[in-house]
Amino acid sequence: MGLAVNRSAASTRWALVAACAIALIGPRATHAQLITIDRLADSLGKLRRTSTFAFRARIDSLRASTVPGIPASAHTIAVTPTVSLQCPQAVGVYAGQPLTVFVEDTTQLAPLQEWWFFASGWVIGDHIGVRSVARFHAARADSALERDFLGPNGPRAQLAHHLDDTVFVVTGRISLDSVRPNVGTTIQRIINRGATAISFPFIRGTVMRTPVEAHLDSTFNVAVPFSLIQTPLLQVPDAYQHLLFLLHVTLNEPGNLVTSGPKPPYMLRSADDILPIADSAGVAAVIATLPKGTFGAPPTDFVTQCGTLPP
Amino acid sequence: MRAAIVALLATGAHGFYAQVLHAQVRVVNMIPAMFGDETTWNPEPTLAVHPTDRSLLAASSFLLGTDVCEGRTLSPMLVSRDTGKTWSVVCNIPTPGLAGLPPQDVVMRWGSRGRRLYAAFIWSLPGHPQSLQVFSTNDVFSPRPMQFLVGHDTVDQPDLLVIDRKGHDRVMVAGSYKDSIPRTAAILWADDPTGPTQFKRIDLEHRKIGEQDFAVRLDAHASGRVYALYDAVPFEYKDNNTTFLDVVVARDDAGGASKNPFAALREKPRPSSPANCPIGDGLPGVRVVRCRPYAYDGWGAVRDTFGFQRRVPVQLSVATDPTDKRGNTVYVAWADSSGSDHQRVTVAKSVDGGQGWRLLLSIPNAMNPSVAVDSLGRLGFLFQQLAYDSVANRWVTRLLVTRDDMQHAREYVLSTTPALLDLVRMQPYIGDWTELHARGSEFLGVFSAANIPDSANFPNGVVYQRRASFADRMLLVRRPVDDSLRVDQLAPSIDPFFFSVRAAESPECGTLRTALAGSPAPVPSLTTLPRAIPDSSRRRMTQIGCDQQ
Numbered sequence: 074m075g076l077a078v079n080r081s082a083a084s085t086r087w088a089l090v091a092a093c094a095i096a097l098i099g100p101r102a103t104h105a106q107l108i109t110i111d112r113l114a115d116s117l118g119k120l121r122r123t124s125t126f127a128f129r130a131r132i133d134s135l136r137a138s139t140v141p142g143i144p145a146s147a148h149t150i151a152v153t154p155t156v157s158l159q160c161p162q163a164v165g166v167y168a169g170q171p172l173t174v175f176v177e178d179t180t181q182l183a184p185l186q187e188w189w190f191f192a193s194g195w196v197i198g199d200h201i202g203v204r205s206v207a208r209f210h211a212a213r214a215d216s217a218l219e220r221d222f223l224g225p226n227g228p229r230a231q232l233a234h235h236l237d238d239t240v241f242v243v244t245g246r247i248s249l250d251s252v253r254p255n256v257g258t259t260i261q262r263i264i265n266r267g268a269t270a271i272s273f274p275f276i277r278g279t280v281m282r283t284p285v286e287a288h289l290d291s292t293f294n295v296a297v298p299f300s301l302i303q304t305p306l307l308q309v310p311d312a313y314q315h316l317l318f319l320l321h322v323t324l325n326e327p328g329n330l331v332t333s334g335p336k337p338p339y340m341l342r343s344a345d346d347i348l349p350i351a352d353s354a355g356v357a358a359v360i361a362t363l364p365k366g367t368f369g370a371p372p373t374d375f376v377t378q379c380g381t382l383p384p
Numbered sequence: 385m386r387a388a389i390v391a392l393l394a395t396g397a398h399g400f401y402a403q404v405l406h407a408q409v410r411v412v413n414m415i416p417a418m419f420g421d422e423t424t425w426n427p428e429p430t431l432a433v434h435p436t437d438r439s440l441l442a443a444s445s446f447l448l449g450t451d452v453c454e455g456r457t458l459s460p461m462l463v464s465r466d467t468g469k470t471w472s473v474v475c476n477i478p479t480p481g482l483a484g485l486p487p488q489d490v491v492m493r494w495g496s497r498g499r500r501l502y503a504a505f506i507w508s509l510p511g512h513p514q515s516l517q518v519f520s521t522n523d524v525f526s527p528r529p530m531q532f533l534v535g536h537d538t539v540d541q542p543d544l545l546v547i548d549r550k551g552h553d554r555v556m557v558a559g560s561y562k563d564s565i566p567r568t569a570a571i572l573w574a575d576d577p578t579g580p581t582q583f584k585r586i587d588l589e590h591r592k593i594g595e596q597d598f599a600v601r602l603d604a605h606a607s608g609r610v611y612a613l614y615d616a617v618p619f620e621y622k623d624n625n626t627t628f629l630d631v632v633v634a635r636d637d638a639g640g641a642s643k644n645p646f647a648a649l650r651e652k653p654r655p656s657s658p659a660n661c662p663i664g665d666g667l668p669g670v671r672v673v674r675c676r677p678y679a680y681d682g683w684g685a686v687r688d689t690f691g692f693q694r695r696v697p698v699q700l701s702v703a704t705d706p707t708d709k710r711g712n713t714v715y716v717a718w719a720d721s722s723g724s725d726h727q728r729v730t731v732a733k734s735v736d737g738g739q740g741w742r743l744l745l746s747i748p749n750a751m752n753p754s755v756a757v758d759s760l761g762r763l764g765f766l767f768q769q770l771a772y773d774s775v776a777n778r779w780v781t782r783l784l785v786t787r788d789d790m791q792h793a794r795e796y797v798l799s800t801t802p803a804l805l806d807l808v809r810m811q812p813y814i815g816d817w818t819e820l821h822a823r824g825s826e827f828l829g830v831f832s833a834a835n836i837p838d839s840a841n842f843p844n845g846v847v848y849q850r851r852a853s854f855a856d857r858m859l860l861v862r863r864p865v866d867d868s869l870r871v872d873q874l875a876p877s878i879d880p881f882f883f884s885v886r887a888a889e890s891p892e893c894g895t896l897r898t899a900l901a902g903s904p905a906p907v908p909s910l911t912t913l914p915r916a917i918p919d920s921s922r923r924r925m926t927q928i929g930c931d932q933q
Contacts, residue, residue: 125451142465142472143525161452163422165862175527193454195527198416198472199849204454204527 124191124206127159128168129215132186135179139171140202149202150174150182152190158218164197172201176208187211189218408890409844409929411798413835413852414443414462414471414880420850420862421874424448425807427815429830429880432492432501433823439467442501442524443830444490445880446815449475459487461503463524468828468882470849478519478529479507487517489541495520495555496548503530504542504557514538518557520577534572534580538562541698545602545610549639552576556640558600558612561587566595569614569632571602573640586645588612588634590667592619598629598697605704605711610636611738612646613702613716618675621661627678629697630661631718633738634669644668649738672732672741676720679727681811690726691770691777691803693751694811695719699729701754701820707761712737715744715763717753729753729767733789745790747911752815754829758822760887762787766820766829771913776802779814780913781831783885785929793910794929797843798883800915801834807878814878825887835859835879843914843927846881885929893930896921907932 120127130152137151138144150173157168175195182188189211192203414429415422426445434440441464449459453475460473479487487505494501502520509515516539519530534557542559552575561570568589574582589596594617601613615629622628635649636642651671653664661675681694697719705713717731725748732741750769757763764785771778780800786793803813820829834841837852837859851860851874859874905919908926917923925932 123454125453140472148527163419163424163452165421167418193458194449194452194460194473194475196472196474196525197418197452197460199418199470201418204475206454 120191120207123193125159125161125194126167126192126203127157127189128154128192129156129158129187129189129211130154130172130174132182132184132188133171134184135182137173138202139173140196140198140200143173143196143202147179148175148177150176150179152188155187158189159191161194164194164201167201170201172203175202175204177205181210189214408886408888409796409798410468410882410884411842411844411846412468412471412882413846413848413850414445414830414882415835415848415850416462416471416473417849417851418862419452419473420859422850423875423877425810425878426880427812427832427878428489428817429815429819429832430491430817431819431821431828431830431882432494433821433828434494434498435496436498438823439465440498440524441468441828441882442492442494443471443880443882444477444487444492444503444505445830445832446486446488447473448486449477449479457481458529461490461492461524462880464882468884469847471882474525476521476524476526476528476530477503477505478517478532481509491542491544493544493546495546495553497551497553500553501530502533502544502546502553502555504544504559506539506542512537514540514562516542516557516559516572518542518544518555518572518577520555531578533577534574534583536561536563536572540597541599543599543601545604547604547608547610547639549575549641554639554641556602556610557583558588558602558614560597560600560614561585562597566593567597568593569596569600569612569616571600571612571640571646586640588614588632588646588669589616590647590669591616591665593617593630594619594622599700601700601702603702603704603714604639605708605714606706607709607711608637608639609648609704609711609737610640610646611702611704611714612636613700613718615697615700615718618661621675627680627697628675629678629720630674631672631676631700631716632669633672633702633714633716633734635738652739670738670741672716673718673720673730678719679721688777688803688805690749691779692805692808692813693770693779693803694813694816695721695727695751696812696816698816699751699753703755703757703763703822705757705761705763706759706822707757708735710737713757714738715755715757716741717755717765717767719751719753725749726770727751731755731763731765731790733763742789745784745910752818752831754818754820756820756822756827756829758827758887759824760787762825762887763789764820764822764827764829764885765790765793766818766831768814768818768831769913770803771800771915773802776804778802779833780915781818781833781881783820783827783829783883783929784910785827785885790910792932794889794931795910795914795926796885796929797914797927798831799833799842799846799881801836801841804834804876807834807876827885828883830880830882832878832880834876836876843924889930890928892928893925896925896930900925 133151133153135150136145136147138149139151151171152174153171154168157166160166174190174192189209190205191207192205195204196202426447429443429445432442443462447460453460457480458475459477459479460475461477462471463474464471477487487507490505492501492503500520500522501524504518506514507517516536518533520533521530540560542557545556547554554573554575555577556571556573558571561568568587570588571586572583577583596614596616598615602610604610612634615631618628618630634646636646637648647668649670650666650668651664663671663674678697679695699719701717703715704711712735714734715731717729719727719729721727728746728748729750730746731744733744734741747767747769750767752768754766755763762785764783766783769780769782771780778800781798783796783798784793814832818829818831820827836857837848837854838857839854851862853860859876861874899921905922908917914923914926917926
């Protein structure tokens with residue numbers, strides 16, 4: 074019984090991926106670019122949900138491997154990513170680090186070419202190996218990728234909007250006693266801007282504010298539903314559910330938040346570290362359920378790492 | 385010293401070290417370097433030791449593959465090609481519909497000749513609750529998912545045993561099969577299986593019981609004897625407030641394929657037997673102990689009284705002695721709550737094929753017992769013991785290695801890490817089991833613990849593949865950032881750790897013995913935690929495996 078379920082799901086998925094790949098890299102797509110871009114964008118959305126790595130890379134050599142223990146074969150190519158568009162949280166940014174791609178075939182591939190690869194994890198140790206799900210020649214894919222991933226309606230933009238109105242993102246349990254002055258100032262600035270509530274992209278929390286002043290004993294209390302912690306199936310189906318992301322406004326200094334009770338597990342990150350999360354299929358699905366607002370300009374100190382397209 | 389330096393150099397520049405390693409003991413944080421930004425919770429590790437390729441190991445822990453492996457269809461395992469020095473995540477465990485939880489109760493074993501790796505785990509699918517899934521692969525680094533072998537609904541706590549039967553892999557999947565009334569310990573088995581129709585079923589229980597809802601563990605001897613260890617709720621002894629368990633050993637003398645399987649061991653009448661829990665009914669399966677109370681913590685009942693760790697009756701281990709040619713010498717370990725402490729682990733020995741048992745050692749406030757016997761006939765006993773502390777209780781992972789039934793033992797402290805509310809994600813906190821294996825005269829094993837990089841937490845040293853600062857006692861993000869305003873700190877969590885312990889003593893032991901010669905300190909009891917030993921030399925000897933007399 075389990076076999077039937079497994080293979081059915083896998084077959085459907087691979088059929089979908091194969092169809093996407095054929096549509097994207099087939100000869101007809103090459104000759105009908107205006108139409109293809111729409112199809113491409115639609116297929117990219119599907120690929121985003123299937124793949125976990127997306128990167129633009131230079132092919133270093135065919136029949137090669139950069140992963141110790143993985144022998145070179147007709148199905149392995151060595152590449153160096155120049156842009157990592159989709160990064161698993163546990164891996165982070167991998168641009169510039171040679172990696173091995175398992176491909177079903179090497180048709181049209183040659184050293185020094187630039188391609189976009191959509192892939193899933195294969196081997197991650199001292200080096201990275203991925204399985205290619207689909208690939209596009211870089212010259213044709215940049216504009217579509219930019220629109221789909223980085224445009225105003227893309228998940229990255231939506232998350233950026235949420236971040237713009239969010240002091241911090243809580244995905245675990247936290248209770249704060251005080252914040253340091255720079256954080257307090259930022260909170261005040263947001264309040265002055267007319268925000269009536271601070272949104273939590275992954276967990277809807279109630280924010281109970283006391284007047285925030287720019288001094289050390291500013292008090293800022295946050296209540297987060299505990300049920301989400303005790304019922305794991307309700308957590309975001311991804312690897313981020315236990316992180317506290319402290320935004321760029323705090324300059325990532327530990328101690329900006331003083332917790333009441335035991336210190337929670339947290340991760341000090343800035344906005345440019347958080348934005349790649351939007352490219353995760355699981356988190357993107359959550360973001361899609363949130364109310365959309367007006368997309369504002371990115372923060373002036375926004376420096377992308379995972380998600381920059383070449384100029 | 386030379387060996388220690390060589391060990392350090394051999395691991396290259398990738399690792400982050402608490403101190404120079406003793407060549408005899410190696411402890412490795414198993415999270416790979418390129419996976420070093422992970423902050424999830426990785427309890428319940430399992431380890432598969434390749435029977436012929438000494439360098440090749442496979443392991444598992446709670447590892448979420450959602451945003452790493454292929455969408456929601458695969459989960460990762462861990463593989464080492466250098467005897468555990470470094471590890472890689474490999475995406476090849478099929479978990480369709482993956483959503484928020486990794487595969488559960490994973491156990492992996494290599495086939496008897498190392499041709500295939502088998503994996504069994506619990507994976508709930510729509511319409512298939514708590515479904516046992518068994519897969520295999522002939523290449524752990526294959527870019528293809530493992531091959532499906534068999535599925536079975538409503539199973540808990542699987543254990544895998546693969547033995548050689550005339551050149552074929554006999555695959556046995558034990559577990560608590562909940563489709564019976566009452567639920568019963570059972571085994572699915574097949575030779576060189578390629579699909580579900582080949583598997584046959586053996587029900588282990590021959591008695592009228594309340595239920596069997598917990599673990600089953602297997603071990604085999606080269607003679608063809610297979611031992612099964614399981615627990616059962618006695619039918620005649622009930623209490624609404626307490627779970628009582630019998631710990632039962634069954635045996636098969638023909639590789640699990642006897643005409644009447646696992647019935648080779650029948651309980652004989654005993655001269656003295658308690659009235660309410662009698663022993664000696666003549667049925668297959670010898671009850672090592674009977675009617676032991678066991679605490680069962682519900683989801684909301686876990687507190688710091690036991691290091692934030694739940695107590696559930698799944699903690700069993702069995703090992704045969706390879707130096708006993710007939711396979712009569714066998715050890716078992718279990719946990720119960722029979723004492724005034726919160727939980728106690730006990731190891732017992734039989735020299736007559738499981739008929740009679742002698743208790744060797746019982747450790748208070750402990751869990752996750754695992755036993756193995758090496759080629760020298762030495763018993764290894766691994767467990768995790770709670771050390772109460774006014775600042776933060778600590779989970780101390782200890783390995784005892786004895787030649788004389790625990791009269792004396794080398795004691796190793798593999799880790800002593802704080803039990804922190806901050807690290808509690810859900811239960812279990814650090815897992816419901818550890819694993820210990822013997823290969824030749826070497827012990828290999830895995831456990832989970834808090835991953836705070838503090839050299840004081842690892843008396844035998846430790847290697848982190850992920851970035852860590854032992855000076856600052858913090859994990860660091862994998863890719864350092866240049867901006868000086870940023871802090872690279874990464875949240876601590878629960879990680880799997882691999883260890884290996886060789887037969888030789890640490891060179892440091894000679895120095896410690898010399899130091900002790902002038903002012904002899906008493907040899908402490910094996911139940912004593914090193915932190916309670918006042919003499920510093922004696923304390924150190926109980927951390928790094930020195931022979932003590």
